[in-house]
Amino acid sequence: MAKPQPKTSQPPPLEPGEHILWEQQPLPSEYVKQRYGKLTAIGVVLLGIIFFGAQDIFNQDDSTDFSISLEGSLSVLITFVVLTLISGVLATSMLWGRKEAESTYFYLTNKKLIIASGISPPQFLIYPPHRLGQLKIIRTKNGAGTLYFREEKPLIYGGLYKKRIGFEGIQDPGALYGLIHKVFYH
16 A cells, blocks of 8 residues: 655745745644634534523423424524524534645745645735734644734724734744744844
8 A cells, every 4th residue: 555645735936036945734733723723612612502592492381392483483593593504614613624724835935934725726825024023922732833923903804803824733833933033034
């Protein structure tokens, strides 16, 4: 039986004279914990509330009749279905987050930071040194972690929500921190 070959990504767009100094694919479990851990927990809690709420509704008045009259409870039924769908998507975010991690690659070149994600064709997010903010490391117990290098306020949320951008779920964020300082801030 042949040994499976490691996945390779499409090379990022490089300028003349630019070369890759560091590249890494995130560790799927670390990537998912950093990116989707809270969403999954929220989804599971909401599903639990919905499940026990539905159980309470069916157990009211000790009725064994599960028929629902459509006149009085159509809006309740629609709300129940929508909340269940949203909660289900949130609760399973760790599963589809693993797929996202498998198609994500991080690069440091002598001129910029690049995040490649997506399958065919990948989307390249490019961050030159002048677009970087304060570097911040978040480590996990096993030494892996995330190196955030930019914070944005997307207009989608009216600028109220801050989105942190970085290399999530990498093996040694401290070494990369030092390399970025050496390359861009020497």
